[in-house]
Amino acid sequence: MSAGEQHGGRVTIRQVAVHAGVSEAAVSYALNGRPGVSEQTRARVLAAARELGWAPNIAARSLGTARANAVGMVLVRPPRVMVVDSFFTQMLSGVEAELNRAEVALVLHLVDAFEQTIDVYRRWYAGRAVDGVILTDLRHDDPRPAALRDIGLPGALIGGGPDDFDLCGLSSVDADVAGTARGILGYLRALRHRDVARVAGPADLLHTAQRDAAYAAAADDLGDLRYRVVHTNYSAADGMRATRELLSTAGPPTALVFDNDVMAAAALRVAHEMGLAVPADFSVVAWDDSDLCQITVPEITAMVQTPALQAELTARALLRALAGGEPTHVVLPAGTLTARGSTRPPKRLG
Amino acid sequence: MSAGEQHGGRVTIRQVAVHAGVSEAAVSYALNGRPGVSEQTRARVLAAARELGWAPNIAARSLGTARANAVGMVLVRPPRVMVVDSFFTQMLSGVEAELNRAEVALVLHLVDAFEQTIDVYRRWYAGRAVDGVILTDLRHDDPRPAALRDIGLPGALIGGGPDDFDLCGLSSVDADVAGTARGILGYLRALRHRDVARVAGPADLLHTAQRDAAYAAAADDLGDLRYRVVHTNYSAADGMRATRELLSTAGPPTALVFDNDVMAAAALRVAHEMGLAVPADFSVVAWDDSDLCQITVPEITAMVQTPALQAELTARALLRALAGGEPTHVVLPAGTLTARGSTRPPKRLG
Numbered sequence: 001m002s003a004g005e006q007h008g009g010r011v012t013i014r015q016v017a018v019h020a021g022v023s024e025a026a027v028s029y030a031l032n033g034r035p036g037v038s039e040q041t042r043a044r045v046l047a048a049a050r051e052l053g054w055a056p057n058i059a060a061r062s063l064g065t066a067r068a069n070a071v072g073m074v075l076v077r078p079p080r081v082m083v084v085d086s087f088f089t090q091m092l093s094g095v096e097a098e099l100n101r102a103e104v105a106l107v108l109h110l111v112d113a114f115e116q117t118i119d120v121y122r123r124w125y126a127g128r129a130v131d132g133v134i135l136t137d138l139r140h141d142d143p144r145p146a147a148l149r150d151i152g153l154p155g156a157l158i159g160g161g162p163d164d165f166d167l168c169g170l171s172s173v174d175a176d177v178a179g180t181a182r183g184i185l186g187y188l189r190a191l192r193h194r195d196v197a198r199v200a201g202p203a204d205l206l207h208t209a210q211r212d213a214a215y216a217a218a219a220d221d222l223g224d225l226r227y228r229v230v231h232t233n234y235s236a237a238d239g240m241r242a243t244r245e246l247l248s249t250a251g252p253p254t255a256l257v258f259d260n261d262v263m264a265a266a267a268l269r270v271a272h273e274m275g276l277a278v279p280a281d282f283s284v285v286a287w288d289d290s291d292l293c294q295i296t297v298p299e300i301t302a303m304v305q306t307p308a309l310q311a312e313l314t315a316r317a318l319l320r321a322l323a324g325g326e327p328t329h330v331v332l333p334a335g336t337l338t339a340r341g342s343t344r345p346p347k348r349l350g
Numbered sequence: 351m352s353a354g355e356q357h358g359g360r361v362t363i364r365q366v367a368v369h370a371g372v373s374e375a376a377v378s379y380a381l382n383g384r385p386g387v388s389e390q391t392r393a394r395v396l397a398a399a400r401e402l403g404w405a406p407n408i409a410a411r412s413l414g415t416a417r418a419n420a421v422g423m424v425l426v427r428p429p430r431v432m433v434v435d436s437f438f439t440q441m442l443s444g445v446e447a448e449l450n451r452a453e454v455a456l457v458l459h460l461v462d463a464f465e466q467t468i469d470v471y472r473r474w475y476a477g478r479a480v481d482g483v484i485l486t487d488l489r490h491d492d493p494r495p496a497a498l499r500d501i502g503l504p505g506a507l508i509g510g511g512p513d514d515f516d517l518c519g520l521s522s523v524d525a526d527v528a529g530t531a532r533g534i535l536g537y538l539r540a541l542r543h544r545d546v547a548r549v550a551g552p553a554d555l556l557h558t559a560q561r562d563a564a565y566a567a568a569a570d571d572l573g574d575l576r577y578r579v580v581h582t583n584y585s586a587a588d589g590m591r592a593t594r595e596l597l598s599t600a601g602p603p604t605a606l607v608f609d610n611d612v613m614a615a616a617a618l619r620v621a622h623e624m625g626l627a628v629p630a631d632f633s634v635v636a637w638d639d640s641d642l643c644q645i646t647v648p649e650i651t652a653m654v655q656t657p658a659l660q661a662e663l664t665a666r667a668l669l670r671a672l673a674g675g676e677p678t679h680v681v682l683p684a685g686t687l688t689a690r691g692s693t694r695p696p697k698r699l700g
Contacts, residue, residue: 043469046476070457089438096460105479106458107420110446126396129455236641266645291586292642295616 020048070105071095071318072130074117076137087260087288087307091158094311095134102319104131114139118147125153132318134158134311138165138206145170156318158311160331161206162213171317171327173310177207179334180303181214184285185222187337188255191345193283195226197253199242199263203231211259211287228253232263239263243270247282254346255283261290264300264342284342287335298341305335370398420455421445421668422480424467426487437610437638437657441508444661445484452669454481464489468497475503482668484508484661488515488556495520506668508661510681511556512563521667521677523660527557529684530653531564534635535572537687538605541695543633545576547603549592549613553581561609561637578603582613589613593620597632604696605633611640614650614692634692637685648691655685 017024022045026037030045037045073095092106099106107130109120121144124130132154135144138161145168148155157167160174188196198215201208212229219227230246232238239258246253247270258264264286271278278284278298286293289302310332317328367374372391379387380395387395423445442456449456457480459470471494474480482504485494488511495518498505507517510524538546548565551558562579569577580596582588589608596603597620608614614636621628628634628648636643639652660682667678 043472046472049476092458093460096458100460100462108442108446108456108458110443110450112450122393122396126399236645240645262641262645269645269647272647291612295586295590295612295619297619297622 015052016045016049019052020044068128068131069103070107070130071099071315072107072109072120072124072133073135074109074111074120074133076111076114076117090307091136091311094308095315097308098312098315098319104319117144118151121148121151121153125151131322132156134314134318135170139204140206140209142206154318154321156314156321158314159207160210160329162210165206167327167329169327171314171321171329173314173317173330173332175305175310175332176334177210178214178217180287180305181211182218182221183334183337184257184287184303185215185218185225185227187339188257188283188285188343189222189225191255191283191343193255193346194224195251195253196228196255196257197246198227198229199239199246199256199258199267200229200231201234201259208259215257226253232259234260234263236262236266239266240270243267244274247271247274247276253282255285255343257285257287259287261286261288261292261300261302264302265292265296268296268298268300268342279342279344280347283344283346289335289338293340296342301340301343302338303335304338306332365402366395366399369402370394418478418481419453420457420480421449421665422457422459422470422474422483423485424459424461424470424483426461426464426467440657441486441661444658445665447658448662448665448669454669467494468501471498471501471503475501481672482506484664484668485520489554490556490559492556504668504671506664506671508664509557510560510679512560515556517677517679519677521664521671521679523664523667523680523682525655525660525682526684527560528564528567530637530655531561532568532571533684533687534607534637534653535565535568535575535577537689538607538633538635538693539572539575541605541633541693543605543696544574545601545603545696546578546605546607547596548577548579548607549589549596549609549617550579550581551584551609558609565607576603582609584610584613586612586616590616590620593617594624597621597624597626603632605635605693607635607637609637611636611638611642611650611652614652615642615646618646618648618650618692629692629694630697633694633696639685639688643690646692651690651693652688653685654688656682 013024013027017027020027022041026041027045030037030042096106111117111120121133124133133148134156136158138157138159145155145166148170149168156171156173158173160172161167185196200211208231215227215229219225230242232242239262243256243266246256256267258267264284267284268278271281276282284300286300286302289304293300293302313330317330321327363374363377367377370377372395376387376391377395380392446456461467461470471483474483483498484506486508488507488509495505495516498520499518506521508523510522511517535546550561558581565577565579569575580592582592589612593606593616596606606617608617614634617634618628621631626632634650636650636652639654643650643652663680667680671677
């Protein structure tokens, strides 16, 4: 049978199988991008499908599968694109690592406002565009988990929320926020710092609230440690504003901890601008490590976290749920402190 | 007709239209995510489709449309995730800005090796997963344009190639590389620099070759300017290696220009390590501007480029081609030099 004879007709899986010289099951595996056939067979099937003008909607019907073989992520475009955003690229890389192995596509959608997210979920569900979604950056009273449950779209969460937050059946992979906060404050206290200020992320994100609680509890446990916090929008400019404010108080802190690497690096510039030296006048610690922490002078003490692994495990939890598994909740080990030149005991002791 | 009565049956567009109380055309527009219906109608149609258990493959057949309403991008995962990659997030943001307006989805796929890219294109085409692709980072003898033509998948290119490179029918949106190189070298020559070295990107990328040619031509035009180049893999570590090499030569350059912002920032660290001062001992210019250039001490003189706009126009060119238009080739204006503290006339004149 030649390709020409097919024009205008409905091409069946059986015709593709005959043309490629393989079983119908092999065609199904190959066309749905599932493992179970060799790359050689897959190539032969795809070539046959193309020659015959096979269209996937017909095949999907024949096979009785409504799988999109795709996972979606809706991201909120920040007011200004976060230009130095290491977390984002690492997260994407981790999600793709897992989806690639399963030959599942990633559909990305950026929205201008958080409120548009659920509309996209509804459209995706109605159009069977994705089989499930990965979400991140939970907010206070976040409507997404409940909306996903109502829509009937499975989901998994990069990160977590407070223990009493109802995830509505989502899987989650969280970092050990409490352990990381304890690690940072414990190290600074061991250096004999007793006055630590935190330049934090946006107050409306639940992971900021998680860190707020974790740092406060760790400071309480240490007993004789003064701890204060200023919230920012995560940008270099807002981090510099907060750093200036903290350093301009009567009795400034002897150590500053930052919720991301960019603000920590920007603090070194503020020190220079104010005629202060790091670590002589104050110590600096970043919550996340990155290349940036290693090109500054001094290099920045940071917690080594594993955002790519976190994202990869989240994608795996979603695929497991799509295959009929129960929701899972994983907590990764706490970050590992890498001490560099930005931390040392304070000048003013006791 | 109640939702319950539909179970087990094939739901038609007509049934959805009756249930939603709208025309079949409105259902088609709404379910395919195309403009032409109000948000209210769209919501009603989607609700009706969901209630009736409509599946898109059936609808697509009924409507005779094979459109995926999606655009794909295959990205090559770098050996190590580029942690500070401002170009990537800006590019993605620009592509999405245009696709969102047209309600077209973006399907992302990361591969471990460049060679796997064309397999993904073939699979996408066979499965009608995307209507076209956006590509970037052309290489020497890049097989992708010809492969896309052979496969029959429309494409558009962020960036460009040499004038004699056969784009095989792809649209392209390029920066004015020659103008940008002239702008940088012209400014340094006006400051009376006569010995400029460039820390360049990877030699296997065509855009690096474009810049190689543009810088060489600009240096030639200026006549009495010594110009040399060292290629890197774009990472901070490799940029520092190249910077050390150049500053360790007998007769080091008085100005260094960098193909990205990260390597320019890392050069400030090398200066510190070698007991040199910027700009007293050498000037620094970055090809791309970013937040990073504004948090270093000194701030880094940089070309303000428009990668988000470039990506947005590329997506637009692709959508135009998908609607039956001819391939287009756009060249954006050259970057605008923003002079900051990292540049000044050299100590050793003449």
